[in-house]
Amino acid sequence: MLxxxxxxxxxxxxxxxxRNRRAKPLGLMHALAVVTxxxxxxxxxxxxxxxxxxxxxxxxxWPGCYxxxxxxGASAHIDAAQQALPSGPVTPRKAWVEMVHRYxxxxxxxxxxxxxxxxxxxxxxxxxxxxxNPWWPTLTWIWVCIQGAFGALTVTMKLxxxxxxxxxxGGYVLLALLTVQVVLLARQPGPWxxxx
Ligand code: HEM
Numbered sequence: 001m002l003x004x005x006x007x008x009x010x011x012x013x014x015x016x017x018x019r020n021r022r023a024k025p026l027g028l029m030h031a032l033a034v035v036t037x038x039x040x041x042x043x044x045x046x047x048x049x050x051x052x053x054x055x056x057x058x059x060x061x062w063p064g065c066y067x068x069x070x071x072x073g074a075s076a077h078i079d080a081a082q083q084a085l086p087s088g089p090v091t092p093r094k095a096w097v098e099m100v101h102r103y104x105x106x107x108x109x110x111x112x113x114x115x116x117x118x119x120x121x122x123x124x125x126x127x128x129x130x131x132x133n134p135w136w137p138t139l140t141w142i143w144v145c146i147q148g149a150f151g152a153l154t155v156t157m158k159l160x161x162x163x164x165x166x167x168x169x170g171g172y173v174l175l176a177l178l179t180v181q182v183v184l185l186a187r188q189p190g191p192w193x194x195x196x
Contacts, residue, residue: 005106
């Protein structure tokens with residue numbers, strides 16, 4: 001799962017770097033925060049898709065799918081579950097929808113980790129220049145871990161309504177925290193942000 005998240009995160013990280021090669025570190029962080037906010041918004045939409053296609057229990061365990069990193073490795077279990085209950089929650093398509101939601105969530109988690117590391121590192125090397133409070137990215141990182149834990153509970157507690165509702169609320173809070181970071185970074189003055 002973590003490997004899949006890291007591979008997925010490489011795409012946006014590379015894209016942000018290539019498009020902002022000449023920007024100062026704060027400009028890079030701003031671009032990364034904007035891309036992370038956009039992808040988190042997409043993840044929230046994909047969460048709704050997961051729910052509306054009844055795919056929430058497409059893989060009824062956690063963190064893997066029947067213990068495998070992808071539905072490919074779990075195909076025997078998935079076929080058996082589908083044959084036992086053809087109208088049930090487990091089908092290959094539902095398993096993929098559920099696992100893609102988890103892969104995307106892990107990718108967003110990796111991006112938020114990079115943002116936090118960049119904020120702490122940038123704080124040390126930015127004496128006298130614009131800088132961002134590293135506690136916002138740290139709070140966001142803590143929150144994405146909590147949100148992941150609620151995602152796990154959503155599955156292991158078999159879509160218990162209060163847990164799914166808290167998971168939805170957690171997605172909104174994550175969007176709000178990332179929005180704060182984007183705004184704070186956009187407000188930073190000085191040579192860190194703009195190319196000379
Ligand atoms: C950054 C992390 C995550 C975000 C922002 C997020 C967001 C969401 C959202 C907004 C929904 C729709 C809820 C609704 O419509 O009521 C959802 C559904 C769901 N999420 Fe996540 N999620 C995240 C991580 C995870 C993880 C790590 C898992 C599993 C390990 C997970 C499992 C689920 C499941 C099973 C559903 C479907 C619930 C249902 O069918 O009722 N999520 N997610």
